[in-house]
Amino acid sequence: MSVLVFVESAEGKIKKTSLEAVAYGAKMSDEVVVVAFGNVASDELESTGKYGANKVLHISDDSYNDGVIQAYATAIAQAMDQSGADALVMANSSLGTPVAARVAIKKGAGLVTNVSDLPDTSNGFEVKKSIYTGKAFATVKVDKAIKVLAIKKNAVELVEGSGSAAVEAFSPNAQDGDFATKITATKKAEGDVLxxxxxxxxxxxxxxxxxxxxxxxxxxxxxxxxxxxxxxxxxxxxxxxxxxxxxxxxxxxxxxxxxxxxxxxxxxxxxxxxxxxxxxxxxxxxxxxxxxxxxxxxxxxxxxxxxxxxxxxxxxx
Amino acid sequence: MKILVCITHVPDTTSRISFTDNDTKFDTNGVQFIIGPYDDYALARAVELKEANGATLTVLNVGLADAEPTIRKALAIGADDAIRVNAEPSDSLFVANQIAHYAKEGGYDLILMGRESIDFNGGVVHGMVGEILGLPSISPVMTLELDGNTAQLSREIEGGKEQIEVDLPFVAGCQEPIAEWKIPNMRGIMTARTKPLNVVEPVGDETGATLVNFEMPPAKGAVKMIDADNVGELVDLLKNEAKVL
The missing domain is CATH 3.40.50.1220 (TPP-binding domain)
Incomplete structure (x- = not known):
């Protein structure tokens, strides 16, 4: 299995929940490629190697600075093709989850969100997810060859290692309609802990x-x-x-x-x-x-x- | 304008969750079912848009016959007609395929639903429907204003929000405070009885994932009570027992 991990950043820093997604990917496979968007410094991208990433595909084109759901989905699906990934992992988030939905359709993948634990591959591909708003869990079997997982915070322990990931520029081919939604303003509480x-x-x-x-x-x-x-x-x-x-x-x-x-x-x-x-x-x-x-x-x-x-x-x- | 609102039929938020049949079925015993709270926000906003713009409003549910009282409630709140796709809503890909098929058939300008169902918490059906139909999808949407063919929305992001402009048609997953929940009035309840509720059969049987079993979280230990005059003890416990300080 080869895993692509979509990481999100805020103010140039990769989010901790995204690093957890990298660590989760590294538990699934030795081949872990990260895809990252926007203005993130190379050393920050390289540091995903500490959690198991081998390589980073960096999309630095300014038109991807805002998290436009459709455009991100197209780019991520292309990054999966580029890296030969048969699994995509990301943090469950206000951007990750809607993007995961579109990528799953593009790739004909089986998608599970709110994933709370590592997959069990002893009998197919089974994964546990939180349901009823945290009041219970369900174990589901993914029916498709390609898997897309959006993981909950704390689904995996974050242990910092010593690796460094190689950063490569990646230019997706935007498709018609990718930027049909325009983000005209973003309001964010500055400096506070999210x-x-x-x-x-x-x-x-x-x-x-x-x-x-x-x-x-x-x-x-x-x-x-x-x-x-x-x-x-x-x-x-x-x-x-x-x-x-x-x-x-x-x-x-x-x-x-x-x-x-x-x-x-x-x-x-x-x-x-x-x-x-x-x-x-x-x-x-x-x-x-x-x-x-x-x-x-x-x-x-x-x-x-x-x-x-x-x-x-x-x-x- | 034609608006489609997709609703889920889910256990009330106060329900005690338990399972039967070797933890493979949700125990519906004594459970009250409601319109999904997020779907209810979408429906309330759709009714407001209909009143302001003279639209027709259809609700769609993928579910078995036991969902019909929930669908009737949506009609009582202000939908004009309803479609029930006669199938168990067991998987998000399956549900998205059903919605996309009937949404395409109906040629809607606006497809609204909740950001997620409160039973499986998938949060992906809107995005899947958008991708299948080649339409923009936006979620979670906190406000939605229409000006002719263009919509202004705000989408919640971690610690803030985005302002978004998009032309119809599109798909949106909604949440508060997009509108206040509406309680059906007597006239609405009476007219809902005779509004069309069309039962249609599902298309295809493709699924993305299949349930293996359910599980309850481990039981919580007893609470340790600390005297209000001894806050230092709490700090000590948090530092040395819970190890979180």
């Missing part, structure tokens, strides 16, 4: 009483190097932007540590956090259902507990 990628997340709910009290959440998040999140009511009331909404219909997170403050733990919120490795719940209501899903809990007033917690962590560092 929620879907974060190792630590601090989330606030209605218990915070109003957007003016978010300073406490931000202080704790800053101290921990964490991303900030919120519950659905909080984003519905416009206390926080929608891209911070963690839950069933919002962002699904999978950090090492999730700290929920003043969130009762409705089942729809839990659906967004159930892949977290450790959950801390701080709530003044001892009956809050979130405690049942937590590893550590404090019954107490967020306005008293949070500043103390931030101070205690600062003292540690």
């Amino acid at each position: 929620l879907p990628e974060a190792e630590i997340v601090v989330s606030g709910g209605r218990g915070l009483k109003g957007p003016e009290n978010w300073g406490m959440i931000e202080d704790l998040a800053k101290t921990l190097g964490a991303a900030t999140g919120c519950s659905k009511p909080v984003s519905d009331m416009d206390w926080r932007p929608h891209h911070e909404h963690v839950g069933q219909t919002g962002v699904k997170v999978a950090p090492n540590l999730y700290i929920a403050v003043g969130i009762s733990g409705a089942i729809q919120h839990l659906a967004g956090v159930n892949s977290s490795k450790n959950i801390v719940v701080i709530n003044k209501d001892p009956e809050a259902p979130f405690f049942k899903a937590a590893d550590y809990g404090i019954v107490g007033d967020a306005f008293e507990v949070l500043p103390k917690l931030t101070e205690a962590i600062k003292a540690l560092k």
Whole structure:
């Protein structure tokens, strides 16, 4: 098997979830080629070799700086042809998943998204995926010769090795309609830790009483190097932007540590956090259902507990 | 203008998930089924677009007869007619092939659906349908405004959003806050009973993947409670036990 890995970058850095995709590819095969788009420095691209990539196909044409779904799908399918790949791996993301769908059709491939574990090839090609928004798993058998997998965060352990990948320029042949959608503007929270990628997340709910009290959440998040999140009511009331909404219909997170403050733990919120490795719940209501899903809990007033917690962590560092 | 909204028939978000038949079937016992929440956003926006632009609105579901109450609810919310492709929606490629076939037949200007179903969480059917039909596909879409033949959309990306311009026809996978969910009124429920619900047979049987079995996640250990006056203990546990600090 020969694997192509589509990696995404932000501000010139390859995303950690994409490096996990490279590591996943390296567990599937010794032949791992990366395809990368946009303005990423050669040494950054070469560093994918530390996770098992042999070669990088770099598409540096400016028209690919924005993640245009159709254009990326065409280019990736051509990169698969170029590298002779019979499998494509990428991180499950707002770009990766829609692109994977189109590539799968182009290549007549079997596609599995939300993949949570390495494939089992002892009897065909079986792979486990998260379903029911993290409440269960399904093992599926891929029916096609070509496989496309979009993997969840933490599907594979990221261990840094010592290799270096050879970088080659790659120029895809854009097809009619590839740029039919035009990205006219991109708005991004600058400098913050991205929620879907974060190792630590601090989330606030209605218990915070109003957007003016978010300073406490931000202080704790800053101290921990964490991303900030919120519950659905909080984003519905416009206390926080929608891209911070963690839950069933919002962002699904999978950090090492999730700290929920003043969130009762409705089942729809839990659906967004159930892949977290450790959950801390701080709530003044001892009956809050979130405690049942937590590893550590404090019954107490967020306005008293949070500043103390931030101070205690600062003292540690 | 002709709008197609594809809906899934899925367990309510509060459902307890369990499996039967040696973990090969979802246990529907006591489970309430709903229009997929993301599909419901797509439907709500489609009803608004129809009211503003005078479109016809068709809903499509790939599913068995037990999905019909869910389809009727979509008709009650404001769709004009419905298509049910009479097959188990077992695989995203299979479902995409069905939608693409009937969407092509109907010649729709706009094909909307949720960003993903909440049972299998594939998130790929919109992209597959777009690719099969040679149309642009955009997901996850947070806002959609039409101006004649051109649409302005915003798409959520990690930590932000993109503003996108695209001409009709196209396929979009939708999510909040594209529109508020609509609750059917009495008149809608009454008229939905007589709106056409056409049952059609599936085309082909191609699949991309086949289910082997289901599995529940390992049970969670008991929560350790820490006194609110002893925040230091929590920090100690996070550092030395959980090893996350």
